[in-house]
Amino acid sequence: MVASASKCRVCKEPAIIDLPRHNANFCAEHFLELCRRQVVKAIEKFDMLSKDDNILVAVSGGKDSLAVWDILVDLGYQADGLYIGLGIGDYSDVSGEYAKSFASERGLNLITIDLRAEYGYDIPTAAKATRRVPCSACGTSKRHLFDKAALDGGYTVLVTGHNLDDEAAVLFGNTLRWDVEYLSRQLPVLPARNGFPKKVKPLIRLTEREMAAWCIVRGIDYLVDECPMAVGNKHLAYKAALNAIEQQSSGAKASFYLNFLDNMAPLLAGRSAAATDELGTCTSCGAPTTSDLCAFCRTAEKARAHEPVPVELVLSRGRRRR
Amino acid sequence: MKVLLRNPRREQDVTGPKSVNALLDALELPREAHLVIRNGTLVPGDAALADDDVVEIRPVISGGC
Numbered sequence: 100m101v102a103s104a105s106k107c108r109v110c111k112e113p114a115i116i117d118l119p120r121h122n123a124n125f126c127a128e129h130f131l132e133l134c135r136r137q138v139v140k141a142i143e144k145f146d147m148l149s150k151d152d153n154i155l156v157a158v159s160g161g162k163d164s165l166a167v168w169d170i171l172v173d174l175g176y177q178a179d180g181l182y183i184g185l186g187i188g189d190y191s192d193v194s195g196e197y198a199k200s201f202a203s204e205r206g207l208n209l210i211t212i213d214l215r216a217e218y219g220y221d222i223p224t225a226a227k228a229t230r231r232v233p234c235s236a237c238g239t240s241k242r243h244l245f246d247k248a249a250l251d252g253g254y255t256v257l258v259t260g261h262n263l264d265d266e267a268a269v270l271f272g273n274t275l276r277w278d279v280e281y282l283s284r285q286l287p288v289l290p291a292r293n294g295f296p297k298k299v300k301p302l303i304r305l306t307e308r309e310m311a312a313w314c315i316v317r318g319i320d321y322l323v324d325e326c327p328m329a330v331g332n333k334h335l336a337y338k339a340a341l342n343a344i345e346q347q348s349s350g351a352k353a354s355f356y357l358n359f360l361d362n363m364a365p366l367l368a369g370r371s372a373a374a375t376d377e378l379g380t381c382t383s384c385g386a387p388t389t390s391d392l393c394a395f396c397r398t399a400e401k402a403r404a405h406e407p408v409p410v411e412l413v414l415s416r417g418r419r420r421r
Numbered sequence: 422m423k424v425l426l427r428n429p430r431r432e433q434d435v436t437g438p439k440s441v442n443a444l445l446d447a448l449e450l451p452r453e454a455h456l457v458i459r460n461g462t463l464v465p466g467d468a469a470l471a472d473d474d475v476v477e478i479r480p481v482i483s484g485g486c
């Protein structure tokens with residue numbers, strides 16, 4: 100058998116991964132070092148975290164959230180995890196197991212919330228009851244519960260595992276619509292403001308492929324299977340389009356998003372209406388909102404009033420519609 | 422070689438030897454969206470895969486969240 104020809108750029112040992120955007124190959128050790136360096140660079144450039152922060156990581160059981168938790172702990176940060184059981188059939192059961200074993204094997208503290216048990220609904224039912232796409236009802240629920248857990252738990256910052264591909268795909272969508280409001284808010288750090296914790300995205304300089312590789316090299320078991328409710332969403336189509344461009348032009352995704360942050364975001368600063376809007380408080384839960392009831396309470400109310408919907412039902416409906 | 426594919430989980434027989442990149446191209450799988458694991462270890466795009474290798478092609482793209 101012919102051995103791999105490519106050698107690590109740093110030590111000349113056999114490489115385990117090729118990174119065309121860096122025009123180089125890396126062995127396991129130097130690949131991990133590159134990932135750590137990229138995270139440190141993002142943290143420092145955008146003033147994301149300090150070693151005194153009490154960090155809460157939003158954990159899904161997938162590669163990105165487990166990788167960001169692993170990297171932060173590895174870099175010496177103090178970080179707990181929060182897992183939300185969304186009630187999306189087997190997907191939720193299995194993803195919860197991955198999150199729990201990751202935490203227990205490393206002696207880390209994982210907080211868990213079960214949507215059905217604690218709030219009386221799940222995502223498939225919420226999607227059906229609100230007649231919205233599942234990811235929209237899901238996003239509303241998760242954002243609210245992550246914010247609340249961070250504030251209630253006395254955490255100074257909430258970390259999410261959004262990577263370069265996630266951010267480039269969102270940017271692509273916002274740009275296709277020239278949505279200035281969303282573009283002006285698409286930043287890797289959102290400062291704490293009344294009723295919202297500080298939120299940061301330390302993985303913005305790393306791709307999905309690099310994060311999956313981080314997990315494989317570090318021996319992190321994560322849920323490889325896709326959330327069944329993501330099938331056919333626009334976000335995936337944008338990612339596929341960007342990866343087609345990346346294959347022709349290495350580094351295109353990174354320059355699209357990172358140069359947006361450097362060159363365009365400053366021009367849009369202060370253009371966001373939402374950031375300056377006066378916020379009231381939700382009459383039911385006290386969260387900040389522009390209306391009487393916050394989006395979470397409205398979703399929860401409708402979903403609780405609806406009989407439970409199994410995930411398969413929402414899926415088949417979604418497929419027929421496409 | 423035996424090739425394990427995911428989402429949905431399935432197996433396919435592909436004749437070797439073939440480089441990792443040639444395998445991905447033959448199956449029309451974008452390189453940026455996949456990693457290849459041979460006998461449990463990650464391998465780069467120019468690694469040569471032999472007929473008796475057990476290979477997993479792992480998709481790395483995840484959806485909405």
Ligand code: SF4
Nearest residue numbers: 234237326329485486
């Ligand atoms: S893909 Fe959509 S429904 Fe599934 S967990 Fe992510 S946001 Fe929720």
Ligand SMILES: [Zn+2]
Nearest residue numbers: 107110126129
């Ligand atoms: Zn090396």
Ligand SMILES: [Zn+2]
Nearest residue numbers: 381384393396
């Ligand atoms: Zn509320």
